[in-house]
Amino acid sequence: MSCVESSLPIPIDAQCLSCRYCLVGLSEPRCPECGRIFDPSDHRTFLDSNRRNALIVLAGELWQRHRRRVIWTAVLAGAVLLSWVLFEWLEGSFSFLFWVPTAWLAFRRQWARAALAMICSPAIVLLLMQCREYAHGGSRYVRGPYNMIQSPQGSLKPDTRVRGFDPGCGTHSSNYWLRYWADRQAIPIMHFIMGPPPGAYRGPYPTLDESLTALESGAVLPKSQVESGHIIIGGKAFSVDSDQLDRWGYVIKVPDPAPVKAAVYHSGCVIVRVPRSLQPRCAAVYLFDAVTGQCFAVYWDEDVISP
Numbered sequence: 001m002s003c004v005e006s007s008l009p010i011p012i013d014a015q016c017l018s019c020r021y022c023l024v025g026l027s028e029p030r031c032p033e034c035g036r037i038f039d040p041s042d043h044r045t046f047l048d049s050n051r052r053n054a055l056i057v058l059a060g061e062l063w064q065r066h067r068r069r070v071i072w073t074a075v076l077a078g079a080v081l082l083s084w085v086l087f088e089w090l091e092g093s094f095s096f097l098f099w100v101p102t103a104w105l106a107f108r109r110q111w112a113r114a115a116l117a118m119i120c121s122p123a124i125v126l127l128l129m130q131c132r133e134y135a136h137g138g139s140r141y142v143r144g145p146y147n148m149i150q151s152p153q154g155s156l157k158p159d160t161r162v163r164g165f166d167p168g169c170g171t172h173s174s175n176y177w178l179r180y181w182a183d184r185q186a187i188p189i190m191h192f193i194m195g196p197p198p199g200a201y202r203g204p205y206p207t208l209d210e211s212l213t214a215l216e217s218g219a220v221l222p223k224s225q226v227e228s229g230h231i232i233i234g235g236k237a238f239s240v241d242s243d244q245l246d247r248w249g250y251v252i253k254v255p256d257p258a259p260v261k262a263a264v265y266h267s268g269c270v271i272v273r274v275p276r277s278l279q280p281r282c283a284a285v286y287l288f289d290a291v292t293g294q295c296f297a298v299y300w301d302e303d304v305i306s307p
Helices: 049-092 100-107 111-119 122-135 176-194 208-216 223-228 242-246
Strands: 219-221 230-233 236-239 260-265 269-278 281-289 295-303
Touching: 049 100, 049 111, 049 122, 049 176, 100 111, 111 122, 122 176, 208 260, 208 269, 208 281, 208 295, 219 223, 219 230, 223 230, 223 242, 230 260, 230 269, 242 281
Parallel strands: none
Antiparallel strands: 219 260, 230 236, 260 269, 269 281, 281 295
8 A cells, every 4th residue: 555645644654653554644543454543643653754763863872871781781691591501401411510601700800790690500599499498398308208218318317307318219410419419508508597497306316326225125016016007105105107117228138036116215206126137137226206107217226247
């Protein structure tokens, strides 16, 4: 459609703001293409050469005024983006280079950008995320009903009362080392700030020697109580996680015929010793929260028999 003279007092090169349709030659102030209404007396409601030129000038002024800030921000954003690309690229095959963009900024003495890039880097972001999980009592740090203990490494830490982790099996991505670093570093930071995480067990925590001493005068448990998890010690009933009693860290060779024994330690901890093998002689000593019945620690009471 060619632009012809219009009865509307509008510039010869007027166009619609939405669809850039030529508005010259129209009988009403409405774009026939998209329906947008315009006011011929208000140059802000349509686009013409004067406004286009004004916008170009304004854009140039804004660029000159804020050029350094834009470049400063772009370099910072590029450094942060590159650090995350290196962290995630090819499942973390190059994650050990995530610090290079920040180091480059520091080498150029751009201290403010280097500091902000480090704060936004994978290391600090992951650390802050883990600190937040610690503060909320997440399962990463608080042992719950679905966190079985398969070895002493997975026991609750006596000093921090933070959940330990078993080595486990399987493979991890190449950047797992940084995630694991963030997991571990959050513990001393948050423990210094707030102590044990919310929901952590804070009752009595006997050592292995203290547990064995308590068991010397403990009760002998019949098989039915061990399998059900409903045990009776000194006439008092306790419910413990029976699935946990089936966990151990040794392959059974010759089962130990010694009985399963249980005792209560300072009213808040239930100790259960389950013999597991003879070669070497080994028993699992479980510590349960007397209130919740959840296991928070396991010891291996072992006596290696010389051939």
